[in-house]
Amino acid sequence: MSGTRIQSMSNNSTQSNSRENLFSPEHELFRQTVRRFLEKEVLPFHADWEREGRAPREIWTRAGAAGLLLPDLPAEYGGGGGDFLHFAVLVEEIATALASGVSGFTTHSGVVAPYLLHFGTEEQKHQWLPRLASGEVIAAIAMTEPSAGSDVKAIRTTAAKVPGGYRLKGQKTFITNGWNADRVLVAAKTAPEAGRHGISLLWVDAHAEGFSKGAPLDKLGQKAQDTTELFFDDVFVPAHDRLGEENQAFTYLMRGLIQERLMVAMRCASLLEASLGWTVDYAKERQTFGKALIEHQHLRFQLAEVKTLAYTTRVLVDHCLVEHMKGALGVKAQ
Numbered sequence: 163m164s165g166t167r168i169q170s171m172s173n174n175s176t177q178s179n180s181r182e183n184l185f186s187p188e189h190e191l192f193r194q195t196v197r198r199f200l201e202k203e204v205l206p207f208h209a210d211w212e213r214e215g216r217a218p219r220e221i222w223t224r225a226g227a228a229g230l231l232l233p234d235l236p237a238e239y240g241g242g243g244g245d246f247l248h249f250a251v252l253v254e255e256i257a258t259a260l261a262s263g264v265s266g267f268t269t270h271s272g273v274v275a276p277y278l279l280h281f282g283t284e285e286q287k288h289q290w291l292p293r294l295a296s297g298e299v300i301a302a303i304a305m306t307e308p309s310a311g312s313d314v315k316a317i318r319t320t321a322a323k324v325p326g327g328y329r330l331k332g333q334k335t336f337i338t339n340g341w342n343a344d345r346v347l348v349a350a351k352t353a354p355e356a357g358r359h360g361i362s363l364l365w366v367d368a369h370a371e372g373f374s375k376g377a378p379l380d381k382l383g384q385k386a387q388d389t390t391e392l393f394f395d396d397v398f399v400p401a402h403d404r405l406g407e408e409n410q411a412f413t414y415l416m417r418g419l420i421q422e423r424l425m426v427a428m429r430c431a432s433l434l435e436a437s438l439g440w441t442v443d444y445a446k447e448r449q450t451f452g453k454a455l456i457e458h459q460h461l462r463f464q465l466a467e468v469k470t471l472a473y474t475t476r477v478l479v480d481h482c483l484v485e486h487m488k489g490a491l492g493v494k495a496q
């Protein structure tokens with residue numbers, strides 16, 4: 163299976179030709195590094211991870227040593243020193259390989275790390291980013307709650323001010339990397355009466371007293387992705403572990419969600435292309451009524467429609483990617 167996945171990645175003929183102008187030879191070298199890593203370190207073990215609902219911690223330090231984590235963060239903080247296209251390569255290759263066991267690398271690298279980079283103090287950045295880049299510390303972000311998903315301002319988790327810090331109380335769900343996480347960036351209400359103007363981000367130690375984790379959630383897909391519930395029973399969070407200004411997190415999250423949503427779109431575009439590739443391979447191989455499936459005219463019409471969808475999706479997503487790199491991708495319709 164692993165060989166088939168990797169082969170489909172390299173034979174993918176559904177991608178827009180303009181991509182050759184987007185990714186440089188250096189990005190393509192990084193793509194080869196990610197593919198080799200997936201082929202050797204991930205896919206041979208993936209079926210076991212799917213049964214367990216998560217990958218083992220060791221894969222994180224291996225990925226760190228191979229330069230897969232935080233590829234686009236500045237080298238002075240331990241990152242790969244690349245640009246957003248390096249991160250895009252990571253997202254695309256993990257999606258194309260159906261390697262859900264390591265899709266949390268992208269949340270860790272492209273969601274949590276940028277919050278630290280943009281809103282952390284120099285001390286926080288130097289303390290944490292190199293450890294995220296090496297895989298020594300596994301990070302998660304926790305916004306969603308059982309009664310608050312799309313509507314972030316409806317969260318009920320609170321962080322009450324106490325001498326020296328905060329006391330965190332509440333519950334989160336669907337948290338990627340939740341089980342393996344050492345640190346979780348938690349959105350909590352520090353001024354519950356102020357609605358969206360009363361939310362702060364806390365960089366919480368997952369080994370602290372009162373912090374507990376649920377079993378891996380049983381999902382329809384992404385079976386090896388570590389996705390869990392988290393519970394905070396009066397967890398003490400020191401004041402120096404708040405990220406950014408108090409009560410300003412809603413603005414930070416709306417900004418961060420632009421990249422997070424783009425990441426999900428990049429993942430979907432790659433999955434669509436890869437699924438089409440596998441289907442075409444199968445249709446060429448499978449014989450019915452004396453000829454290969456692909457020779458049946460109606461099937462060719464259907465495949466042409468899916469190819470059109472995959473192509474137009476890719477063109478749109480690449481456009482957004484370029485806009486994002488210029489800092490021009492916003493929350494408003496263009």
Ligand SMILES: Cc1cc2nc3c(=O)[nH]c(=O)nc-3n(C[C@H](O)[C@H](O)[C@H](O)COP(=O)(O)OP(=O)(O)OC[C@H]3O[C@@H](n4cnc5c(N)ncnc54)[C@H](O)[C@@H]3O)c2cc1C
Nearest residue numbers: 269303304305306310311312313335336337338339384389
């Ligand atoms: C595999 C997986 C990993 C995840 N990882 C994380 C993570 O690491 N951290 C984290 O915080 N969260 C995570 N999430 C949660 C994810 O961000 C939420 O599922 C998402 O925000 C949607 O929230 P919800 O599921 O509560 O859906 P709801 O908000 O209840 O929405 C249900 C449906 O209603 C629609 N809807 C909602 N509001 C409106 C509206 N105003 N107008 C029209 N339609 C609307 C939605 O589009 C959706 O189709 C993860 C989820 C999954 C499935």
